[in-house]
Amino acid sequence: MEEYNQQPDVYSVSQLTNEIRSLLEEQLDFIWLEGEISNFRSPVSGHYYMTLKDQKSQIRAVMFRLQARYLRFVPENGMKVLAQGRVSVYAPRGEYQIKLDYLEPLGSGDLALAFEQLKQKLALKGVFDQDKKQSLPFLPQKVAVITSPTGAAIRDFLKVLYQRFANIEIIVVPVKVQGDNASSEMIEAIELVNRNLEVDVIILTRGGGSLEDLWAFNDEKLALAIRGSFIPVISAVGHEIDITISDMAADVRAPTPSAAAELLVFEKEILIKNLFQLEKRLTATIRSQLNNQAITVEHLSKRLKDPRKDMEDTLLRLDDLHGRLVRTMGNNMSGLRTRLEAGEQRLRVSSPYQTILLSGQHIKLIRKRMIMVMSRLVKDKLHTLTLLEKRAIDLSPLSILSRGYSITRKLPEKKVIRRARDIEKGDRFQILLSKGIIEGRVEKSDSEASFDK
Amino acid sequence: MTEKKFELAMKDLENIVENLEEGNLSLEDSMAAFEEGMKLAKFCSQKLEEAEKKVSLLVRESNGKHSKIPFELEDITKSE
Amino acid sequence: MTEKKFELAMKDLENIVENLEEGNLSLEDSMAAFEEGMKLAKFCSQKLEEAEKKVSLLVRESNGKHSKIPFELEDITKSE
Amino acid sequence: MTEKKFELAMKDLENIVENLEEGNLSLEDSMAAFEEGMKLAKFCSQKLEEAEKKVSLLVRESNGKHSKIPFELEDITKSE
Amino acid sequence: MTEKKFELAMKDLENIVENLEEGNLSLEDSMAAFEEGMKLAKFCSQKLEEAEKKVSLLVRESNGKHSKIPFELEDITKSE
Amino acid sequence: MTEKKFELAMKDLENIVENLEEGNLSLEDSMAAFEEGMKLAKFCSQKLEEAEKKVSLLVRESNGKHSKIPFELEDITKSE
């Protein structure tokens, strides 16, 4: 029913309705109301639906079958009634209405008058004052029921408890609820319970009956005893329409014994319900908190960026740099290599080979020229020499010898002998011939002899 | 007497729930609050379950003292 | 780190995530941040897991006790 | 060199590559630059590898831990 | 000659080549120049060869290191 | 005579030949000039031969060294 409220300053419709409901239901619980019945209807459910109105206003009212069946009359439109009930809010439709516990037609008889007088008196004494009424215990666990153990009241009361599985300890305090001494027995019982029993609440009850039957409850002393009880007293006498002094004096009035039981059960059930709600809210809150945190953690974990994405880029950059480094170095090296090889090639091409080759040929040529010149020189000289020699030989005095002449020379002087007397017998001489030389000794020398003789 | 404690426990539980719902607590405090809340709820739950479901009749003995005897209305529960 | 508060760890984790997302960290720093972030996330997860287990345990314990009442209650509330 | 920062090493490597690419270095300087560049590249490569391994390990470690908790939590939230 | 710089040697070699190509040298001078040129070429060649070997070695060494990492990284990134 | 320069020797040789060719020399002088010329021719030839051998040697020496390394570098650079 109660929503988990995250933003306190904004109401949800349910919250507002709840607020309204608790306001109305707390403030306008157990109120008396006078008005005229209209729009009365009773569907198959047996509940009574009507509108109570006066000259100016109207209010929707319902009386559930449980209470309605105790009415001794059937309500009619236009009937003026005195009603008792509590304002309630029907959340699903946002409507308020009054849930009627009691309804009586206005105007009644003698006992009623006496009743009215006692009521008046006690009211004046303040016995009925709201501020004197104790609230019901927070957790009614142990209850004393002052009633006749054989009456309908205890039976109805226990029936409700059994039906609702309420574990409430019940101590039945037996009293007469009708006739002489009934009042004093009840007074005594109240005092006894107050004195001896540790109970959370006292329930004074009896079933329905005539006004006379219920008269024991319209007792001044009983009313005072009820008022004097330290233990809160619930009075549940007769049917809804039966209002007794003890009802009015009691801290809480239940329309019937069953209603009293329901009241008890209801209190406890409300507690259980509240407890359950609180536990549910507790669990839901902690879980939603944990869940939110877990979602946050998960979200953050997802956002916790894997640095490997960046590293991939860096790795690509690194590889690029590495590649460029190697490539550039390779290019630089091969550039240098090319330059070096070009230089080397040019060096080889411009090597001194050519010079050597040309110089070699030049030397060869010069040498050839030199040898030629030298040979010719020698040859020329030889030629000149030969010519001279020939001329000399041609002019030689020896050339006449070829004609048969010869030259005789005395030896050893080799003096040409022109006359015989130039030589004497025995002298050695030599004859030069054209070819060859003859040597001999003079045998005879005749200076007078002549050729012609 | 027990109901006093119970009421306090319920109140405490309610405060704890509201504190938690406000959402300003640290995880540790929330957990502590939750645990305390659960303890309180358990305590309250036990208190609610505690009472014995029994019906007894108070009788006056001859010596004037009162005592409780079991009170049964079998016919009632069975019929209807 | 165990005594570190969950909220502080969450705050730290958030700061780390934001720092990493800004992308201005050096490799070494982002590595350190990432590692710290992972530790914090783990720590927070564990804390939450522990808390969750504890909650589950407490809820399970208390579930045994209740569970009958709600039905009846619901019935009543609906019939209104 | 180990305490050298990765980013600095990358920057140095880049400068070296650019210097080499400009082609104004002598052979000796080119060689020295190249050698230094290769060392830097190796250093960076190792750093990256280490970092990558560390991250992988962290990620692998944490992959086991995460991703269960939300499920459990979801289950619980739904069952409520 | 070893401490001579490669670039100087290259320059000298080129000057020698130009001198030789102009053809004004005596046999003795051109022989001396040619011999010096050949020595320079040899020196440069050796220097270059050393450098090339060193570069080759460094490149070969580094080739092992690189190119494995990207694969691993890809694998991991995909598996994520 | 060994320190005599090749070019001078060549010049002398040429002069000798020209003198011889002019024919004004006596036989003895011619013979002396011729002998001197032959010596010069021999000297120059030897010088040339020596130079040739040296060049051959230098060329042959340098031919062996080159042309292997660039390939390796290319291979590496390509393989990248």
Place this chain on the structure above:
Amino acid sequence: MTEKKFELAMKDLENIVENLEEGNLSLEDSMAAFEEGMKLAKFCSQKLEEAEKKVSLLVRESNGKHSKIPFELEDITKSE
């Protein structure tokens, strides 16, 4: 007479021949002149013969050395 120069001897021989041709000489003188002429002719002839031999020798000596160089040179230049 050995130190007499070839050209002088040739001149003397020529003079003798001319004297003889004038025919004014007595037989004895012309005989002597003739004889002297023949001697001179012989001397000159011998000188020339010597010169020729020497030339041949020098040529032969130097022929062994030459004529190889150009070939070798060509070979080398082609092989480049």
